Amino acid sequence: MDQKMIIEKIKKDFLAELAAAENSAKLEELEQDFFSRRSGRMTEAMKSMKELDEDAKKEFGTLINELKREMVVKLEEKKNILDNIELQGAIANEAIDITAPKLPAEPRGHTHPNTQVQNDLEDFFVSMGFMVLDGPELESDYYNFTAVNIPLSHPARDMQDTFYIKGHGMDSDSPWVMRTHTSTMQVRAMKKYGAPLRMITPGKCYRNEATDVRHEHTFYQLEGVVINKDITFAHLKGVLESVAKHLYGAETRLRLRPKFYPFVEPGVNGEVACFLCKGNGCRLCKQTGWLEIFGAGMIHPNVLKEGNIDPNVYQGFAFGLGLTRLVMLKYGIEDVRLLESGDLRFLEQF
């Protein structure tokens, strides 16, 4: 066969086979087929050169070298293309279910919803310079009642509202009670720290009340006290408004109405516009548009006196929040008893 024809044939076959090679294995085969040192077609063609005369040898040599270069380039191009396709395939193959969880599942603990709400409020008040105080839950009748201007004859002292301790009953020399509110800490704090004073005291309280979906004998409150020389009702309003906005957003409206508590004068019932219906009325706010959140007022001079603070020099306000109520509102909990049920099906939701 004519040498040129051999080259043409090789070239034609190579291009055809190269086009047909669909994966790197086939390409490898192709490469071996043409370039194998033992039996490759190019090797064979080179070998056949020996029989040619010098001129033909030279001519053929040039041609075959050109062809070889061209083939190597083509082969490399094709290889890149196939490699790329195969990499893409491999990547596609590695795709996983990105929604599936890690196995085995990681166990996770939970803090109580009351803890979460309380911590949030503690942080808020600490950021405004308040101390966080704690005190006895089994409290003397004095700190629970007398010190906060609740006289002996007040109905709150009745057995049906207050748990008394055996041997320290209502009529004993030294009555002890399970504190009915966190207001017990008002006078304790005044005596310990004096004025000016900024403090909150969150904690567990008790009322002798039959338990049902809406009532608990054990509940949590957060009490706050601010005392200084020039603290006014306007300040009371400002601080309560800050709390309301912290809890329910910057647009939250606050409404204050008169309410009687023996330890304040004037007394305040603080409501916020219902966060669920924005004040339009819904099931949560019992169609009123308002949620009762605070009890508050300007501290009664008798209470300041009891705390060794001169009511002619200092004045201040006190406020209380039902933490239990805030928790129920926040999470839409309808049965208060769940909070103290210890039921993991409930606790694990927080």
Added chain:
Amino acid sequence: MLVSLSWLKQYIDLPDSTTSEEIGEKLKAGTVEVDGINNLAKNLSGVVVGRVVSAVKHPDADKLKLCQVDVGAEKLQIVCGGSNVRVGMLVALAKVGAKVRWHGEGELVELGPAKIRGLESFGMICASTEIGLGSMFPLKDEKEILDLTNVSLNGNEGFSGLVNRPSDSSLSAQNDDRAGVPLARALGLDDAVFEIDNKSLSNRPDLWGHYGIAREVAALFNKNLLEYKTKKIVKLKKSALKLKVEVKDIKMCPRYMAVAMSGIKVGPSPDWLKQKLAAVGVNSINNIVDIANFVMLDLGSPMHAFDASKLRITNYELRITVRPAVNGEMMEALDGKKYELNANDLVIASEDKVLALAGVIGGIDSAISDTTTEIIFESANFNPVNIRKTSTRLGIRTDSAQRFEKSLDPNWCPLALQKAVELVKRLCPGATVASVTADERNFQLNSRPIEISVDYFRKKIGVEIGQKKIVGILTKLGFAVKEKKEKLTVVIPSWRATKDVSIAEDLVEEVLRINGYDSVPAALPEFSINSPEVNTLRKLERQIKKILALASDYSEVYNYSFITPETAVRFGDEIAKYIELENPIAKDRPFLRREIAPGLVENLEKNQHHGDRIKLFEIGKVFNAEESGARISEKSDALLPRQETKLGMVFSQKKEGIPYYEMTSDLTKLGQELGVEFELRRIEDSQNYYHPGRSAEIFVGGNLVGTVGELHPVIQAGLRISEKVAILELSLDELNSRIEPDNKYRPLSPYPTVVRDIAFLVDKTVEHQNIVGVIQSADELVYSVNLFDVFEGDNVPLGKKSLAYRITYQSVKKTLTALEVETAHNKITRLLSDKFGVEIR
């Protein structure tokens, strides 16, 4: 308490354009909690007065009649089943669209046109109960429709204040042109009734009657309050009866007024009075009792009426004694029940009998009956605390007791008595005053005026209100104000002076609430920059909660502080040690918990089926009678019981044979996070609910802070828990005082470490902690020691265990040679053999 708007309007010149909603809002914003406003007319919408023009038997039903009813503008065909329907009768006709309650039961139903046994009916002739008037017109017979023929009805000209209407004005002559008048208006029920939350009135003795509420409304709307007018009781020159009142304990009864009246004819009250009482939910009984109730609802001062014949000693002498009851004395009250009294109760008595429990409830013996012809009216003032004690103890919550316990104004007594006498004379034309008016009294009101400056209001409120406004508000509320430049002298009116108002702050509230809390702009107080004292215990609690929940998968529970005796016993404790409630809510939970763990174990018991692995914790107070805590007051040395804040943890897991180690590992983790090293020491004689072989006391810096261990098998046997349980208790008060963050940096060595393992057999009783201690302190080249294998059983002799430790050697000065390491390692081997008799494997 229910308050009628039309009743209020008798005392205030409110314009008609003022709606009940506006009044309700103002009252809520300034005075009391209004739970609801009941527009009576709204419920009777579509119900009119009808006149039966004809009534013939329904052709297809024996018990039904086919009626034509005149309703003014038209005549309606109505099928009616009323047994008493007849021609000419005035009836309550509910037109199509009105809402009725079928047979007085169930939900309100809107009427549509109906076909009854084939005949069309365009509405319904109603029984009183079907339109909510059952208390005003009680049913005598189930089938009876409401007969309005003899009821005095208002005409179309409108309602004009019932109280001043002559009672004998019979409108029945012109009945016919009443047809078509809305029933609400005809009955004087075109009224709004405010439902006021009694709790919000508890500090206001003056608001328990319409006149008091009217005073508030007048102040809130800046209108004038009309005077409470009464006629003086005629002073008899010669009285028919001699009435003697003796008050044995004037402290319990600061004022007692009484007067006898004769010529009484007991009978039903006129409609206006019935209607007024019905509007505020009070049933009509008879004219005398209704008058007493009316005065109470009007002025707020409770009254009582006795049948005078029961108090006679002679034909002309009557005697009333107000005295403490004798222990064991019995009284049958108007509610039909018999009560046993004691010396703390105050009674109104005749010579030989208890007539009434003072201020609480009347007795049945002296009750007004149909045959009563002579009465005695009582208008008194009783000690509020005493009234509350008696009424609470006996469980009698009457309108009267509810008022007296608020500290009523003794100056109301004559007003109430005069009002009652005046009304009796009007309702019983033959009645006359038959005795001198008795008035026993000894009371003093806090009438000392309050001196207050106008600036004081600004100082308390934060904004100026203005002198004119301040004086205006106080005056409207009945305070007498004298102005001297900016100084005010304020006299408290008697009805506020009993307990409610006594100091300057009270006046600030009065002005502020009437002016509106809304009128005060919010402001924030200014304070010097002081960083608040840190509550380290609270901080520790919060850190621990976070670590346990986030790093060790514990869930937090809140338990009651109250436990049952069964719980104490289950956990091997003696009930006698517990602090007990005098009045537990549930008889079964009378004790205050002494420990935190039992509650958690019981939580675990309840949650057992929740999953294979349960970890719970709680932080709370426990109550301990043996140790003392805070003072009961600054003036006393007496101390409250100690109330320690404790952390409790429980853990159990399916098939976990030694949960102890997970618990101690969690403790170590907690310590690492807190920067505290916990040391465990075997408990020498475990007495409580801890497993004696698997429990330890926890120490920090040599101080006991808690206990960790598995539940004692004997205790566990009494619980419904199948897996082994690990528990941990830490006193956070103790821990808090022991924490000294001491996590110092150790310089990094540039020289390489050499690791050598050591494995040996040793007696089971030898503790890891001691072994580590020996290795650690054996040579300064020891950098760290870690246990990596523990083995007992096959190939290990009984009573022994196999331990393997990895020891890392390193120097900060040089690269260690093989010989140096060998020397140190040999030293350790020797020490372990000497101290614990280990056999190197």
